[in-house]
Amino acid sequence: MSPDQHHVTRRRLLRSAAGTAAVIGLGGTASASSSARDTAVDVSSGTLQDDEGADAEGRYAEVYEETIDDVVLVNVFGTGEPGRETPGGLGSGFVIDEYVVTNNHVVGGSEMVELQFRDEQWREGTVVGTDIHSDLAVLSVDDMPDGPDGLEFATGGPTIGDEVLALGNPLGLDASISQGIVSGIDRSLPSPTGFSIPAAIQTDAPVNPGNSGGPLVNLDGEVEGVVFAGAGQTIGFAISAALADRVVPTLVEDGAYEHPYMGVTVTPVGPQIAQANDLEEPRGVLVTETIPNGPADDVLRPATGGTTVDGSVVPVGGDVIVAIDEQEIPNQDLLSSVLALETSPDETIPIEIVRDGERGTVELTLESRPDVDAP
Structure with a gap:
């Protein structure tokens, strides 16, 4: 044989x-x-x-x-x-x-x-x-x-x-x-x-x-x-x-790949969040947390608390991301896609946000995603 x-x-x-x-x-x-x-x-x-x-x-x-x-x-x-x-x-x-x-x-x-x-x-x-x-x-x-x-x-x-x-x-x-x-x-x-x-x-x-x-x-x-x-x-x-x-x-x-990293936790803006934050429409993603010492720390504002809408507690007070480099961000999935496919670590990107009811732009320099332990 x-x-x-x-x-x-x-x-x-x-x-x-x-x-x-x-x-x-x-x-x-x-x-x-x-x-x-x-x-x-x-x-x-x-x-x-x-x-x-x-x-x-x-x-x-x-x-x-x-x-x-x-x-x-x-x-x-x-x-x-x-x-x-x-x-x-x-x-x-x-x-x-x-x-x-x-x-x-x-x-x-x-x-x-x-x-x-x-x-x-x-x-x-x-x-x-x-x-x-x-x-x-x-x-x-x-x-x-x-x-x-x-x-x-x-x-x-x-x-x-x-x-x-x-x-x-x-x-x-x-x-x-x-x-x-x-x-x-x-x-x-x-x-x-x-x-x-x-x-x-x-x-x-x-x-x-x-x-x-x-x-x-x-x-x-x-x-x-x-x-x-x-x-x-x-x-x-x-x-x-x-x-x-x-x-x-x-x-x-x-042998390895570096992914872009913003250092934020976000949640989709639905009708209840839009109502609680006096937003014109339920669109974009609300920043609920910024990772300490991460890229978004001191650049984006996270939610400051919560309020009850129709019996549900929803976050209030954070920045709402609505666009990145003129690319509309209607939801969390598209935010992930834009970051993954159109940006790189160390790149500075313009982020369009709604803060305190006013629309404006901030600049954020991305970093490499931190290491994680393999499961």
Whole structure:
């Protein structure tokens, strides 16, 4: 038996033995057993019967064939002493510029992982950079197989209603495809760091444990997002190409990525907050706290107290952020997206606020987001 044959047989045994590490918030790894690189095509939005539907279904197959060679299975072994092991599992990844992109929570602190390509060739992947805040990781591969050409991140961002395809290894079923649409954009996803992951894409393409780290592609075969998690009820999420395209090159170059940091806690301005603060409309975000010695300390004013409106206590007295550098900020999700995609640490930005009923502008110099302990 050749070393490669031994490795494939060993992998099949591992799939049966690996423990599932998937949860609703971080559904990235799986342990379901399957034949190596079995192909599962799941056009999951219903039966397509008219000519237009048939054309679309044919395009799904074309995109699949154009992109699937760049999609890899990521195998992570458990680590630690007996009785105190960190569980391993399976996830997905994809090739961009001769590197493999996946989720940080898929690699799980490992320095080395195993990668299996569509032609069943195995390679060792070395983790060259990780970012817990965006949940992205980049792997280098010695002796990349001939099949992958490398995918590209989409530019311009998706539109709600666009068709997308999720490629990866759900439940360990290799080289799978599922179809759906972009259901929402500029979502903020919960993160174990305490900071949200901004500018995320919501989709109804089925996403299951094992899909995380794989690409969410449009019908041109471009990567719209890096699959992050599934939440059931036909809701899945992906880290946007816009964010990934900022983070990934820096992870390749430096091994880490510095996120811009304002040092504030905010809450959306709804009707009750608008009423309590005599605002003309319920729009923007109210600063409820500034972090001591943070960038916003002594620049933005936090809420000074609370009052009761219709039986609920709401904050009053703080600055309301309504725009950053002329970009309107109607809600908290867009604030996170603008900071993540349009600003950088050490940059000074103009922030338009409403303070004491008057609209004005203050300047704030961003810093790098502070370190957090990995969960």
